[in-house]
Amino acid sequence: MIDVNDMSHNNTCSLNRRTLMTLLGAGSLGLGLHAHAQQKEKVLRLGFIGPSKTHKPASGSGWALAHGHLLRELAPFGYNDIATYEFPNGPDLNEAFLSGALDVGIYGDTPAVVARANGLAGKLIGFDNIGMNVWLLTPVDGVKSVKELEGQVVAVALGSYMHRYVIGLLKEAGIQKNTRVVYMLPRDGQNALEKKAVAAFAAPINTGPLIASKGFPVIDQAVDHPSLQGSSVIVASDKVLEQNPGLPQAWHRARLAAIRDIKRDTEAYYRFHADTVGFPLEAVKASYPLSQFPEEIYPSRGLQALEEVKSFLLGENLIRKDFPLKSWLVS
The missing domain is CATH 3.40.190.10 (Periplasmic binding protein-like II)
Structure with missing residues (x-):
């Protein structure tokens, strides 16, 4: 079981479905959040897909987190910390979202579209990567x-x-x-x-x-x-967006600052990414060409890719309910 004190102090955690349900059932997560409240902290809970040696994400949002861009942009909303939670796959992250244990999730387009079609109360606030290979x-x-x-x-x-x-x-x-x-x-x-x-x-x-x-x-x-091909999307819960309407724009500014850093010193970024995920440098370079990092919140190629994902899932009866993509976006 995960030590709640470790969660409070390190603000990193690796979760699977069993651990998440144990925490929720025992009320441990609530106790951890209560401890934060007593310390007058406002913590954003960020889920992402591993592996990660540091229990923190890589890619554009990961660089923004590691180099202070993200917390600086979130500070005006009262946030003074970001707790990260690592999941082995998208369906497990979806369960955390549905249980109310996350504020923001970064994960694959397919599980994200499945969650939205099944009624997840959240919005797409951006893309971390577009055009991921298999x-x-x-x-x-x-x-x-x-x-x-x-x-x-x-x-x-x-x-x-x-x-x-x-x-x-x-x-x-x-x-x-x-x-x-x-x-x-x-x-x-x-x-x-x-x-x-x-x-x-x-x-x-x-x-x-x-x-x-x-x-x-x-x-x-x-x-x-x-x-x-796949995309990595950024989804925020309706609850956190109601409390912080400017969060999507703040996240975008942080990512944009990160992408500018990455383009200025690409080798430094790839070293950071390789160190974070624990994979060889050459494997990371082959996986993340700079063309994957969009500079717009809703790039047309990303939205088109999501339409193709949705059509595919509907055609294969992997989701039963269609939804207009515009309803998933922040207006």
């Missing part, structure tokens, strides 16, 4: 093409942007009905490939280039199917 890897001496996956097992983190890529790819190849898709977290992918337990594994950013560098073949990538 690497489809196989065991050494495994299948040589996507078509050869018919009747085989493909592993991926279900509910993720990689999952959408896999389903879309199998459908394009005409083998979706005869190919089995199983759940697997990125951290387990290499071991499964080594043991030839699966015919292919769909790896996300960082993990994909790292596994490929160890000699595992890549038979397909999302960059070859632009509509199946």
Whole structure:
């Protein structure tokens, strides 16, 4: 169990579904927040997808947090701290959002759209990355093409942007009905490939280039199917937005300052990112080209990508309720 005192002092935490439910059931999270209130602190609770050696995010918002841009922009709203919570995947982060345990979440477009379609009370306040790749890897001496996956097992983190890529790819190849898709977290992918337990594994950013560098073949990538690439979105709860209407603009200013820093000294950024996530520098560089960092709150290519995500999920009956994208944006 996570020590509430550690949460108060370090303001970092790694959560999975079981830990989150334990905290909520025991009231520990409430006690932690009560302690903050007694200290007259106003803490923003930020969730993100790991891995992270520091239990803090990387990318544009991560740089903004680490270098003070984000807290400086939030200070006028009374915030004097940002508590970060690391999750293994988007569905777990969604549960935290639905329980009221988070104010802001940074995670993949697919689970975010699923949450919005299922009634999550929140708004899209920006994009951290657009055009994220997926690497489809196989065991050494495994299948040589996507078509050869018919009747085989493909592993991926279900509910993720990689999952959408896999389903879309199998459908394009005409083998979706005869190919089995199983759940697997990125951290387990290499071991499964080594043991030839699966015919292919769909790896996300960082993990994909790292596994490929160890000699595992890549038979397909999302960059070859632009509509199946992913985005990392920033979502804020309705409650925090009602209390702080200017938060989306403040977050954008902080990210914009971070992006300017990143473009001035790209190597420093990549070192920071690699140190944060614990992946080799070359894997990070291959995963995060500067073209992924949008400078607008709602770039047209990002909104178009979300429309494609929504249409895809509706077409596959992965969500049942449509919603106008404009209703998700901050006016």
